[in-house]
Amino acid sequence: EVQLVESGGGLVQPGGSLRLSCAASGFTFGSYWMSWVRQAPGKGLEWVASIKQDASERHDVDSVKGRFTISRDTAKNSLWLQMNSLRAEDTAVYYCARVRGGYGLDAFDIWGQGTMVTVSS
């Protein structure tokens, strides 16, 4: 079964750090770009970051530049999102998603169940 499972969410104070993980299974992880997408409570979807198969290319949304870093390890079938200098507005469910087709810009065809990040004092 093709599956993505996120972990690492929780409650963190403003200015703090958190590292999210995404474990992939059921497909050749190294053949796909991967992404993080977030959803604030009661709000819509917002793309956060994407990373190429060999990690040679990364893109992220302006609001997280310099604070969040996406990374991956093909040998471990794992994707991560290192989040530093967290703000209240980063509070959201964070989803790990597979980019279909093997190219950087395409639809997200597989999603994890999400992990909740709450930034509050």
Place this chain on the structure above:
Amino acid sequence: EIVMTQSPATLSVSPGERATLSCRASQSVSIDLAWYQQKPGQAPRLLFYRASTRATGIPARFSGSGSGTEFTLTISSLQSEDFAIYYCQQYNTWPYTFGQGTKLEIK
């Protein structure tokens, strides 16, 4: 960045009736457009990519159309399980952007 605008924000339709959801891009995205369905407490589910290509397992009552800046998602005969929030997304240009969503509710 490309701004995606969905209309209406909320659509009330009776089961068995047809629903038409719209998505507009602030500039052309060709056919690099996806539609997602999201139910409460669940992750989004891919319905269409390339504007009109149905994803795996999506019923034929769902159809997608459009190109350039205007796109439509149509559900021909609404079933109870179709009441959800629907998002469009462009993937023509970085950054990826989503519409704000259309909530499809039971009339």
